Amino acid sequence: MRRLTGVLARGIRRGMARADAAMNRLYGWRHNPLYMSGTLAVVSLAVVLVTGVYLLLYYRIGAPYASVARLTDQVWAGRWIRSLHRYASDAAVLAAALHALRLFVQARSWGPRALAWVSGLVLLFIVFVCGWTGYVMVWDVQGEVLAREGARFFDLLPLFSEPIGRAFAGDRTIPGAFFFLNLFLHVALPIGVGLLLWIHVSRVARPAILPPRGLTWGVTGLLLALSVFWPVAMAPAADLLRLPGRAPFDAFFSFWLPVVRPMPVGVAWVAVLGLSAVALLAPLWSRPRAGARQPPSAVDERLCTGCEQCYLDCPYEAIAMVTRADGRPTLVAHVDPDRCTSCGICAGSCAPMGVGPAHRTGRDQLVQVASFLAARELGARDVVVIACGRGAGGVGAAGSVDGAPVHVVQCAGNLHSSVVEYLVRSGVGGVLIVSCPPRDCWNREGAKWLDARLNHDREAELKPRVDRRRVCLLFAAEGERAAVRAGLRTFRAVVETLDAASREEEIDLLALCEHSEEGAVS
Amino acid sequence: MSVAIRPAGVLVALVATAALGALSQVPYTSERGSDAYVRLAWRARGERVETCRRLPPEELAKIPAHMRREEVCEGHVVPYRLLVTVDGVTAAQESVASKGARADRPLYVFLEIPVAPGRHRLGVAFARIGAIPAGERERGTLPERLDLDTVVSLGPRQVALVTYDEDRARLILKGYGTPNAP
Numbered sequence: 001m002r003r004l005t006g007v008l009a010r011g012i013r014r015g016m017a018r019a020d021a022a023m024n025r026l027y028g029w030r031h032n033p034l035y036m037s038g039t040l041a042v043v044s045l046a047v048v049l050v051t052g053v054y055l056l057l058y059y060r061i062g063a064p065y066a067s068v069a070r071l072t073d074q075v076w077a078g079r080w081i082r083s084l085h086r087y088a089s090d091a092a093v094l095a096a097a098l099h100a101l102r103l104f105v106q107a108r109s110w111g112p113r114a115l116a117w118v119s120g121l122v123l124l125f126i127v128f129v130c131g132w133t134g135y136v137m138v139w140d141v142q143g144e145v146l147a148r149e150g151a152r153f154f155d156l157l158p159l160f161s162e163p164i165g166r167a168f169a170g171d172r173t174i175p176g177a178f179f180f181l182n183l184f185l186h187v188a189l190p191i192g193v194g195l196l197l198w199i200h201v202s203r204v205a206r207p208a209i210l211p212p213r214g215l216t217w218g219v220t221g222l223l224l225a226l227s228v229f230w231p232v233a234m235a236p237a238a239d240l241l242r243l244p245g246r247a248p249f250d251a252f253f254s255f256w257l258p259v260v261r262p263m264p265v266g267v268a269w270v271a272v273l274g275l276s277a278v279a280l281l282a283p284l285w286s287r288p289r290a291g292a293r294q295p296p297s298a299v300d301e302r303l304c305t306g307c308e309q310c311y312l313d314c315p316y317e318a319i320a321m322v323t324r325a326d327g328r329p330t331l332v333a334h335v336d337p338d339r340c341t342s343c344g345i346c347a348g349s350c351a352p353m354g355v356g357p358a359h360r361t362g363r364d365q366l367v368q369v370a371s372f373l374a375a376r377e378l379g380a381r382d383v384v385v386i387a388c389g390r391g392a393g394g395v396g397a398a399g400s401v402d403g404a405p406v407h408v409v410q411c412a413g414n415l416h417s418s419v420v421e422y423l424v425r426s427g428v429g430g431v432l433i434v435s436c437p438p439r440d441c442w443n444r445e446g447a448k449w450l451d452a453r454l455n456h457d458r459e460a461e462l463k464p465r466v467d468r469r470r471v472c473l474l475f476a477a478e479g480e481r482a483a484v485r486a487g488l489r490t491f492r493a494v495v496e497t498l499d500a501a502s503r504e505e506e507i508d509l510l511a512l513c514e515h516s517e518e519g520a521v522s
Numbered sequence: 523m524s525v526a527i528r529p530a531g532v533l534v535a536l537v538a539t540a541a542l543g544a545l546s547q548v549p550y551t552s553e554r555g556s557d558a559y560v561r562l563a564w565r566a567r568g569e570r571v572e573t574c575r576r577l578p579p580e581e582l583a584k585i586p587a588h589m590r591r592e593e594v595c596e597g598h599v600v601p602y603r604l605l606v607t608v609d610g611v612t613a614a615q616e617s618v619a620s621k622g623a624r625a626d627r628p629l630y631v632f633l634e635i636p637v638a639p640g641r642h643r644l645g646v647a648f649a650r651i652g653a654i655p656a657g658e659r660e661r662g663t664l665p666e667r668l669d670l671d672t673v674v675s676l677g678p679r680q681v682a683l684v685t686y687d688e689d690r691a692r693l694i695l696k697g698y699g700t701p702n703a704p
Contacts, residue, residue, distance in 0.1 A: 090546050244552045
């Protein structure tokens, strides 16, 4: 199962990398909708909520179809608002599904992220049930078919004294309580959505709830335009004494009907429960084997100055500042291993290099880059590429790109600025750092903090003594190898215009570390 | 984003939006074929047969005062047999028993029989299985036997509904194929 999951995830990831690259070309990474699928689901649900309040004013449980028909034909803007309600709910399902798929193929669903994964699936299920009840409320052909299917499912369970399906036999009028129950669920479930959304993001710091304003209004505008120019038509009313004929169905909420309807209900139950279990347990099969998992970050309390930067930068709120046990007056960072995803962002944030996962602290990175340089003869015009191992045009796995040697870090946010300084002081012509776009960082904020450390003096900042002209930060998605090569060409041209880099002999790694330890309490 | 690729971005956004609209209204036929249906659906309080006995004073004394009843009855709902014929051919035959943990729920009938569109002679018989043993008491209003013999004329996908009219205590035909068809 693990192997099958791995093959499936790799295949989807390749396709997604191409799609990401195409979208970046069209909209730029700041507005790539594929990076913003989760937040777009929230925007869509907000539109559903607002339009739903308007629709609720005109809905009558005593005359469901007639009231929706009146709303569509006679109420001011009713047709458009009903269409927007529907299209936005479709967009929410689509965006949520893409969001889940993305996190699954990026293996961001296990360990401390399992809560977000499970709550996200439950959220998607609730949105789905909301849509189901919404369609039944209209009581057109689609509503009737969905209601009958729901009754078929529930009638297998020994819950009701009288089979629900008999309500749709046609021998009597459908009781108003049925439509009231639908309306109640349709209105009450979104409250659960709000609560679950809070749980969904409860383990991340600074959760991104909304996409950039331009994308928010762009998507809302497109949905509104679709509603105006292609409004949803009323399907034929439900007729319990006539088999439903051909009618428009919403594929986002009814896609399962052609498969499930012909199934015996017992088989359908097994299929639904089986698929749900597979979805819930997917993280178990997508996580690395026990021996291959990265250990959580650890704090060297001797080096920790209590500056709180790792605590501020951690995207998963896995670091807390606690009282020291050794009597020193400052606080000390403490990593909660149950919340730590081993992203290593704290390693890049710590000026004294006292925190980070094993073998990835700032000190470890300096040792690694020293041996990287020692293994190569690099000239004063050569460019070294530091690439994120996950995105970055996929150059991390290549070893070199267009003749430039590639030094790989697991996440660009993991990179300590001293590594860049070390390379420049070692006399390389330039350092090109290739990171995933900030919106697509597998560790949420790695690229953002890296940019802030290199260019905006965020602790642990790249020191002013480093010639900035020799450092370039480039954002590139996994499928953007061409963009990396183009960026490298441009940067090489810049480096060519500079004086030959001067080389400092025998840079003392310990001294570099100690320099960073200026604030350390001895 | 360069100016040159903006139109492509707009075009892709419009196509994606149109695709969303199309997928939101996909024509789908949930019931394939053109068969008509005869649907039998009713709920009736079945005949409950009970054997009752009076409790002797010493047995009553053992029961809490607020639960004492001089007569206790135990029984079951009598099952019925349903026979449906279409054009003289048996289309369905089954026994209908009361459900529930104590088998005391009403009798439910729900059956759908596909038929070719057109005129059909429909026969329905719903008859009690077995006789009431001597000495047992009978409670309920469902007759010992219900019969319907009629002709229905159905178009494609139409449903003729046979149901039980409790007020008149007989089976009736509703829906398509009847003189008052919608």
